[in-house]
Amino acid sequence: MTLLERFADPDLIVQMEFSQKVLASTYVALLGMGITFLALILLWGVIEIQSRLVAGIDKKTEAVKVAPKAKAPEVKAAVTEDLELVAVITAALAAATGQPMNQIVVKNIRRIAGEQPAWKSAGINAQFFKRM
Amino acid sequence: MTLLERFADPDLIVQMEFSQKVLASTYVALLGMGITFLALILLWGVIEIQSRLVAGIDKKTEAVKVAPKAKAPEVKAAVTEDLELVAVITAALAAATGQPMNQIVVKNIRRIAGEQPAWKSAGINAQFFKRM
Amino acid sequence: MTLLERFADPDLIVQMEFSQKVLASTYVALLGMGITFLALILLWGVIEIQSRLVAGIDKKTEAVKVAPKAKAPEVKAAVTEDLELVAVITAALAAATGQPMNQIVVKNIRRIAGEQPAWKSAGINAQFFKRM
């Protein structure tokens, strides 16, 4: 049975001499500080490496972003959302006017006062389209 | 022991022949789709019946609503709420002016800017009057 | 075994006579109302005493509050918060302008439109400085 095992046993520690306790405690302190430093130094290294890799990726991405292709998905998303808005508006108009939906064609949506507030689109998405 | 019982036993299924498994699986598929369709068709029927019943009730209610009596409870509720508001305002005035409450008579409350916002009444109700 | 003990035993209560049950129930009712009144009367007394003590303390505090010293901690808190605001603003400016932080000195902060809304400071505190 090693010193540390006896130290870790609540029944045996009371029989240990003062000097043994000092020794064991010193060992624990050294080990503890050592591992703590080791772990955080390793982490430091990994984060440094990661930062450089990411910096590299970011530069590439920026270069790519200049190309016109990059904007496509965003536009598409906007269109999709607009189409959904059209669908919702059509349904609302149909319900309000009592006309069958296929008689109504929403030709154009103009947003009043520029940007649609973010919470609104978030709300619609959350209410209509987001669940688990 | 039926085919299905053996099929459902993790220890016995390994001994079953391929053709038996095909048979049992087919049975499960037919049963499963059958019950699923049965349940949802029944539900369809019940909802159709319910819709007609509700449509009937709604018509009756609308007819009843035309009668002057129908508005009574609403008015009463409004009065009750107003009385509570009077109580709260009286208490607030009394507290603010330091006069005893029975010296103050609130004779009339006029809402400024028309409608009281819904959240306000909700808030008062929740804070003062709603608990479990 | 006392009457009450037999009364409290689901197996023995069925053997009790009607008159015994009346007696035991009366006892329970008297005891229950008695203790309930006792507890709430005691509470009444304690609250009365407390109110008087607090009224005394409040008077003293008010007296103390007149002394100029009382305002010191509040001012200090405000200063601390302002310093933090300066720190945050400096950091933000540095980040925005790309200059090293020690090149920027924020000399004065003037709040526009008077009071900073409470929620804002609460928000900053919660986000930056409050955790468990």
Place this chain on the structure above:
Amino acid sequence: MIQAITNFYSSTGFSAIDIGQVLMIIISAVLIYLAIKKGYEPLLLLPIAFGMLLTNLPLAGMMDGAVYDSTGAMAQPGGLFYYISQGNKLAIFPPLIFLGIGAMTDFAPLIANPKSLLLGAAAQFGIYITFFGAILSGLFTAQQAASIGIIGGADGPTAIFLSSKLAPELLGPIAVAAYSYMALVPVIQPPIMKALTTKEERMIKMDTLRSVSKLEKILFPIVVTLVVSLIVPPAATLVGMLMLGNLFKESGVVARLEDTAKNALINIVTIMLGVAVGATATAEKFLQIETIAIIALGVVAFGFGTAAGVVLGKIMNKLSGGKINPLIGSAGVSAVPMAARVSQVVGQKENPSNFLLMHAMGPNVAGVIGSAVSAGVLLSLFG
């Protein structure tokens, strides 16, 4: 093929449903109607009623316990409601509800006028008269009678707490009766209040309540916890959690905890407690002569509690030289804030410039403490 259809039929609820379950489903539908259309304490009655509906669906096994094989390993987990109902069985949910209620309650009207505590005590009389009646009916043990009596406390979580401990088999009807009568307070109380008071008494205007300092509000929950728990130790759980919630509110330094106690936490627990209470109301437990007795005794409880509060209000009015409107006594039954509103409405009918609401809030919240104390007494006698 016919075999398959027979097998399938015997696996459906149609093959196993009995008349009791049909009745219970109808009862739960009525309760859902009352909760939604009539607004009877919907926050609890709706979950209770739906739990009742689900627990009475044959073969659904929502309340089945877990099944273990011969080695002691779990062969089949229990039903959802079996696990949720542990929170009531172990008396965990009601104190958590009280934590949230404490965070919502303003005790200032009681601190400003601590005499109200007497009215909150008097109105507990309904508990004991109902206990008396339940015993004399010969249908109930003392434990059951105590649980039925507590309906007169007009306080849902207290009733559920005590019933879970003393008579879990009656939890369903007791909870349903308690919440139904709490919703019916505006119907039950006014005739009793009018019968016991004169027009002059009902017209009495009361002095404005003094303002209460922050320090008093902070000390109050600590003092109440100490005094009540020392006199009636079994009341410590309910009163302690109520007062911890109130301390969250009044201290002003833990707004996060106050907010969660009175919103997310109380709502989650309310849903769980509600469906779990409803889940105990199976046909074989609910459709008993005892349930009818409980329904009947419940209204007795509310009536006598109201009357006792009003009568003590009259006495206090006499002793104070006409400064106390006896109508605030009925608010002592708790049923916060409904009973206080009833005092206000009845008082205002006689005298439109009479505002009793704040004065009635004192006895009203005192009634919550009063029924918790009475629950503690009953628990120490029969627990």
Place this chain on the structure above:
Amino acid sequence: MIQAITNFYSSTGFSAIDIGQVLMIIISAVLIYLAIKKGYEPLLLLPIAFGMLLTNLPLAGMMDGAVYDSTGAMAQPGGLFYYISQGNKLAIFPPLIFLGIGAMTDFAPLIANPKSLLLGAAAQFGIYITFFGAILSGLFTAQQAASIGIIGGADGPTAIFLSSKLAPELLGPIAVAAYSYMALVPVIQPPIMKALTTKEERMIKMDTLRSVSKLEKILFPIVVTLVVSLIVPPAATLVGMLMLGNLFKESGVVARLEDTAKNALINIVTIMLGVAVGATATAEKFLQIETIAIIALGVVAFGFGTAAGVVLGKIMNKLSGGKINPLIGSAGVSAVPMAARVSQVVGQKENPSNFLLMHAMGPNVAGVIGSAVSAGVLLSLFG
């Protein structure tokens, strides 16, 4: 000194990690990437993936059970995930998720057009064809095959509920497959939908849905609970909680409970359910030939479900005289609301003025009920 270093090294994860765990950590990193960057159902995939990462860290013991000494006293509590995973093992979490989903779901499009229920039933065909395939692969027991089949239900909580009961050892891969394919619905469905329909069919415009009264919306959850639970009792837990949540929403009298069910409660349970599902995906359980079979069978399930929905849509269109766009049939697989959006998008490509979204929501929510029913059937056969 060398001894100490050796001791320390053997206490680190580096000494104990095996190739399987490394692979699992890489897989979890890929899933995190898909959840964050590609937006694959991140609400569940992110917790699942992180749970997977943590459970595969050697010596961390996140899933270890409690250790008891010879006297039966607990010597060492279990790992965090061991306790959290009880909520799945005991089938508590999925019904609570359904409570929240019910509080978020608008069934009006289904009530307005209850024929949609047929499409919600047809699309469950994927479940059974996959069951068939899983059995014939010879790799799985009937319990396992049923759990794999339910991936075709395209409904996460239902899949987790059934797998936890029938085949907990496969919970990890089944949940990952279910949520991944739900995220991939916009990729999987369109080609099938186009292959099975003509351009004319895809261009069909549908009549506006009638408006639905409040009373109908309130009755709906009660009626669905009764009908479904009586026909398939084991479905009562899932359907009942879904409908209780919906009743909270539609009744309008318990806004507090509705809010908590669809926010705080569902979010808390989602976190717990997610990490607990991920925690079951240890290397030795996940890195099996069965997992690859499950992934393969899962796509089959979605494909056949989509196809069956569309085919029934075509038939119903014929019978109705051309008034039903078959594209809404594919929404019957559930995967709410993604599948309904896909119907909308595919329909609009042919005819920009065609708005199928609301019409597709009917089959879409019907599919949730349909898979719960099918789960109930499988549970009664193999539970």
Place this chain on the structure above:
Amino acid sequence: MIQAITNFYSSTGFSAIDIGQVLMIIISAVLIYLAIKKGYEPLLLLPIAFGMLLTNLPLAGMMDGAVYDSTGAMAQPGGLFYYISQGNKLAIFPPLIFLGIGAMTDFAPLIANPKSLLLGAAAQFGIYITFFGAILSGLFTAQQAASIGIIGGADGPTAIFLSSKLAPELLGPIAVAAYSYMALVPVIQPPIMKALTTKEERMIKMDTLRSVSKLEKILFPIVVTLVVSLIVPPAATLVGMLMLGNLFKESGVVARLEDTAKNALINIVTIMLGVAVGATATAEKFLQIETIAIIALGVVAFGFGTAAGVVLGKIMNKLSGGKINPLIGSAGVSAVPMAARVSQVVGQKENPSNFLLMHAMGPNVAGVIGSAVSAGVLLSLFG
């Protein structure tokens, strides 16, 4: 009658209260005062103190275990705190708190300046010097000494996590000491910081931190989890949950979960954890010579941690050629964000244009990771 009064008296708390309980109630009142009036970490100290008050009320039985009859059936459920305290006993609550803290914490200052990690490691020295002292006092086992040492980690959940596992009997005094000293950081640290630094050092201005990209912030929690858990596997639970919460925040795709983790969930768990910790502080456990030793050792822990951080800060300043203000070293003890504020305030006193706050946040959050690592080491040695 006299018999009845005697019986009643013996049922009250007055008959059973002992001097120890009176003392504990006074101590809890003092802690409530400190929490409310002095603002000492009220979010935890208030629930702890109130739990302490309730647990020391005689005969209230808030911490009693369940009573079983001879057949093994439950005769009487346990007290409320008995059930709530299982969340600490099973080490469930602290990791859930860490989940919420992770969702609130911005690690950008640490990512921008990862050298800060060294300071976060150095400041853990207080843990080990206190461990040393506790052992040499002869009063404690190694498990207890480790739990006392972790007070020096200046991190409440970590201290509760470790104590619950290694020395649950000391949980009360350790938690009280940890939170009290965290509140006292602005008193304890400045003299030590001034004594160990020169005026020139304190006046050093540091370069602006670089901005950190979103990708780095997303990778950070994953990388930290992997590295720390592989080196010190027992730290995986705490660090993993902290980092999962942070991933919720930084990923930006699960705002619902982030919100719940840092609001409803953390608040609910905080209430439960707080009262449960307080509930362990019964008179017989708390009023011991050991408690005084723990209070004394706690301040040693904070002092040495602060000193070690500042000394390493001085060394790093030397090595970097004067670019690091050693005052940020003291923030390495954690006590987020109090210790970082202290660095800011002390630095600004010497040089009003010196803004160390953001630089001190790096070591500050590194200290959280550092104490979790140290807790893991102690757990692997003595668990």
